[in-house]
Structures are given as structure tokens and as C-alpha cells.
Amino acid sequence: MVRVEIYSSPWCGYCARAKTLLERKGVDYVDIDVTADTAQRDVMVRRAGGRTTVPQIFVDGAHVGGSDELYALDRAGRLDPLLGKAAAEKRA
Numbered sequence: 001m002v003r004v005e006i007y008s009s010p011w012c013g014y015c016a017r018a019k020t021l022l023e024r025k026g027v028d029y030v031d032i033d034v035t036a037d038t039a040q041r042d043v044m045v046r047r048a049g050g051r052t053t054v055p056q057i058f059v060d061g062a063h064v065g066g067s068d069e070l071y072a073l074d075r076a077g078r079l080d081p082l083l084g085k086a087a088a089e090k091r092a
Helices: 013-024 038-047 067-075 079-083 085-091
Strands: 004-008 030-033 056-059 062-065
Touching: 004 013, 004 038, 013 067, 030 038, 038 056, 056 067, 062 067, 067 079, 079 085
Parallel strands: 004 030
Antiparallel strands: 004 056, 056 062
16 A cells, blocks of 8 residues: 655645545555644655645655646556555456
């Protein structure tokens, strides 16, 4: 099982969009709200190579990017394998 982390803010439309895609795929994720937690925001910026916008998404510790990058991976057929979905569906 992969670990998905999403740094987000509650009123961010891109965050909601990314979470919707993950939920539609049945993926559990850790939601880290950086709205008022400056320490978590600093961690996010460091992990994301200086990117300061939300969402910032990580899969098993690897930086995926934001919502647009997540959807681009999905369109390219690369998101499911990254999430371990293809192997799990074949076993079912």
C-alpha cells in the first residue's frame, strides 16, 4: 500500500479537485492542512523543492506536484501504476 500525502488548504479549489481524483480512485491519503501551521508549510516548501502553492502531493515520499500534475499523470495512464492500482486490480 502506498502512502499519499497532500498538503492543502480547506478553501483551495485545486486541493478539492486533487482530493476528488484520489477519492474516485479509492486511495486513502493523509491531508496536511497548512493554512495556519507555518511549520507544516515550511516542511511542504522544503519537500516540494521551493514550491509554495497548494496542493503539493507526495506518493511514497516522492513529489508528484500539484493538482494539474496529478491529473496529467492520470491522463497519461501513469497515475494508477504509481498508486499501485493496476497490480491490485489484476489480483482481484
